[in-house]
Amino acid sequence: MLKLNNIEAVYSDVVLALTGVSMQVTDGNVVVLLGNNGSGKSTTLKSISGVLDTEDGELTEGSIELDGKRIDKMKPETIARLGVCHVVQGRPVFPQLTTEENLLMGAYMRKDNGVKADMAQVYEYFPKLVPLRKQKSGYLSGGEQQMLVIGRAFLTRPRIMLLDEPSLGLAPMMVAEMFTILKKINREQKTAFLIAEQNAAAALSIADYGYLLQNGKVALEGTAPVLKEHQGVKKSYLGVTAGQSYYQMKSSELRGQNQS
Numbered sequence: 001m002l003k004l005n006n007i008e009a010v011y012s013d014v015v016l017a018l019t020g021v022s023m024q025v026t027d028g029n030v031v032v033l034l035g036n037n038g039s040g041k042s043t044t045l046k047s048i049s050g051v052l053d054t055e056d057g058e059l060t061e062g063s064i065e066l067d068g069k070r071i072d073k074m075k076p077e078t079i080a081r082l083g084v085c086h087v088v089q090g091r092p093v094f095p096q097l098t099t100e101e102n103l104l105m106g107a108y109m110r111k112d113n114g115v116k117a118d119m120a121q122v123y124e125y126f127p128k129l130v131p132l133r134k135q136k137s138g139y140l141s142g143g144e145q146q147m148l149v150i151g152r153a154f155l156t157r158p159r160i161m162l163l164d165e166p167s168l169g170l171a172p173m174m175v176a177e178m179f180t181i182l183k184k185i186n187r188e189q190k191t192a193f194l195i196a197e198q199n200a201a202a203a204l205s206i207a208d209y210g211y212l213l214q215n216g217k218v219a220l221e222g223t224a225p226v227l228k229e230h231q232g233v234k235k236s237y238l239g240v241t242a243g244q245s246y247y248q249m250k251s252s253e254l255r256g257q258n259q260s
């Protein structure tokens, strides 16, 4: 279990990005972190993986525990070794390396002999990557790159993956496909996920639990079904008006029939 207790995060000694944030990710659960631009989603994930100081940020209050053991003073490498893998915002592939070489980077710390089997497993989860094995990853589409970085994270064999806006800039079909695969990984591998997302509809469709951040604070939390039905979430984050779902609304917009 990953637990954040009342954390406060500050950048450059002055920018208060998080205050009094408490949340938890139970083993094997999918938890979604919703919130607008600047609400503190990325900062929350960076606090967990221990990379805040690379951006002159600092945890100034509270604690973060993994199975009751404090990890908030640990180095990012140590936290990663404990099975917490952070996929940062913006699909950071090594553009000059091929798909396969990128994937192997995920396994570079591993000493066990399961890498080959896990590689096959990644291609099974993400069949779109198979014909792209030898392609330079810089030429892959946004969706393919997102699958690649998640596949690379999978190869670290994490117990919990922190994903930062995986759906950003992807077409609705690709978003749906990606979340279906994430759910499959969660179910089959028991990997827990903490997913920062602005696409609330897609993320809540696979989540067990969710938190809504506003101005660096948890404004709302609840199970995914409860959040999906919450009027405020519906109005502000699900784009639902008069019973339309997110996808219905998008497709009607595409057809130029949006009446809202």
Ligand SMILES: Nc1ncnc2c1ncn2[C@@H]1O[C@H](COP(=O)(O)OP(=O)(O)OP(=O)(O)O)[C@@H](O)[C@H]1O
Binding pocket: 011, 012, 015, 016, 017, 035, 036, 037, 038, 039, 040, 041, 042, 043, 044, 055, 056, 089, 198
């Ligand atoms: N490196 C930084 N230096 C100073 N301030 C920062 C830094 N990174 C983020 N912030 C500030 O901290 C707050 C939270 O930012 P954060 O990136 O966590 O939000 P977010 O919810 O991930 O937003 P987005 O949806 O745009 O990615 C914002 O006010 C932002 O301006």
Ligand SMILES: [Mg+2]
Binding pocket: 041, 042, 043, 089, 164, 165
């Ligand atoms: Mg962010």
